[in-house]
Amino acid sequence: MTWQFFKQIPMSEKKKKEVPEDSKLDDIVESSRRDFLKKVGIVGAASVTGAAAIYAGYRHEKEKPSGEMVKVLTEDNRLVEIPKEQVKDYKPDLKALQTRGRVGLKGKKWVMVLDLSKCRNARKCVAACQGAHHLRPYEYHINTLVMQESHNTPAYYMPKTCQHCDNPPCVSVCPVDATFKRQDGIVLIDNERCIGCRFCMAACPYSARMFHWQKPKGEEADKGQEYNIELNVPQKKGTISKCLFSADRLREGMLPYCVSACPNGVFYFGDENENAVTNGTTKETVILSELLEKNGAYRLMPELGTKPRVYYLPPKNRIFEFKQWTPPEYIETT
Numbered sequence: 467m468t469w470q471f472f473k474q475i476p477m478s479e480k481k482k483k484e485v486p487e488d489s490k491l492d493d494i495v496e497s498s499r500r501d502f503l504k505k506v507g508i509v510g511a512a513s514v515t516g517a518a519a520i521y522a523g524y525r526h527e528k529e530k531p532s533g534e535m536v537k538v539l540t541e542d543n544r545l546v547e548i549p550k551e552q553v554k555d556y557k558p559d560l561k562a563l564q565t566r567g568r569v570g571l572k573g574k575k576w577v578m579v580l581d582l583s584k585c586r587n588a589r590k591c592v593a594a595c596q597g598a599h600h601l602r603p604y605e606y607h608i609n610t611l612v613m614q615e616s617h618n619t620p621a622y623y624m625p626k627t628c629q630h631c632d633n634p635p636c637v638s639v640c641p642v643d644a645t646f647k648r649q650d651g652i653v654l655i656d657n658e659r660c661i662g663c664r665f666c667m668a669a670c671p672y673s674a675r676m677f678h679w680q681k682p683k684g685e686e687a688d689k690g691q692e693y694n695i696e697l698n699v700p701q702k703k704g705t706i707s708k709c710l711f712s713a714d715r716l717r718e719g720m721l722p723y724c725v726s727a728c729p730n731g732v733f734y735f736g737d738e739n740e741n742a743v744t745n746g747t748t749k750e751t752v753i754l755s756e757l758l759e760k761n762g763a764y765r766l767m768p769e770l771g772t773k774p775r776v777y778y779l780p781p782k783n784r785i786f787e788f789k790q791w792t793p794p795e796y797i798e799t800t
């Protein structure tokens with residue numbers, strides 16, 4: 467995989483055939499750009515730069531300074547403007563990826579809220595996470611557990627991730643500093659340092675970590691790809707893996723994979739410093755403190771003093787029936 471500072475917009479085979487001659491391209495480039503710029507705000511910066519990447523090969527654009535500026539997000543999360551002609555592909559090496567992965571995003575304190583009254587075990591969050599992190603169907607960074615308070619109350623599903631504890635026991639037991647907590651609240655693992663001792667697995671009270679006993683899924687396909695500490699891909703046999711709050715997506719200004727994939731509005735994600743979280747399904751942004759207070763939010767096992775960054779809203783007023791789920795049989799193909 468080639469790393470780029472800006473996103474490429476993939477072009478379908480059909481579209482490729484429709485690409486016009488050079489003489490007509492000037493007009494199309496200009497009108498497309500105008501349409502783009504009308505729509506962009508802060509989120510649109512990535513789209514503009516994506517468009518710039520598409521047209522990067524167009525020689526007139528490269529040769530003539532247009533005086534046009536584009537907005538880009540820097541690695542330390544500042545929005546800046548640069549001349550469009552200076553937009554270049556960026557391929558960070560392992561050292562750069564390791565350094566920025568350790569530092570995290572300045573000024574942020576990521577937080578997740580899950581509304582259990584809406585979870586129907588659609589498992590889209592699980593699938594999206596497994597796809598992004600190259601995991602098999604029985605390897606989990608997030609899983610939905612069946613919960614039941616008593617025989618008289620109905621069962622419900624509870625998606626469980628790493629809790630990204632502010633006082634993480636997993637970090638303090640690691641003998642080689644392979645697992646660590648960043649300034650933005652995310653607990654990560656450096657698989658390049660991990661020696662596979664599994665002390666962290668034993669220390670985690672939430673069973674949030676998994677061990678790669680076998681060769682990781684897609685090992686052949688991932689060969690030669692630079693290890694990304696914020697994605698834990700390529701995965702490494704004999705090391706630990708777990709939920710990363712999709713640190714790679716947050717860097718690009720996007721919601722985590724699981725949050726975006728849920729069709730039922732279960733997940734909210736946001737920044738505690740801004741006191742705001744966004745629902746991954748409805749995209750509605752709400753005040754974090756109000757959401758927690760009005761709904762009687764709680765954290766898992768608070769008595770341990772781990773201070774999780776994941777909150778749950780109780781499964782009240784459910785309008786759907788609980789359905790038992792049995793995992794399908796998995797046949798190894800790779």
Ligand code: SF4
Pocket residue numbers: 627628629630631634635636637653669670671672673674675708772
């Ligand atoms: S949930 Fe477990 S793995 Fe995650 S930060 Fe807390 S102790 Fe560490």
Ligand code: SF4
Pocket residue numbers: 639640641642643644645655659660661662663664665666667705706
């Ligand atoms: S398994 Fe890896 S991350 Fe966990 S404690 Fe050992 S070295 Fe640290």
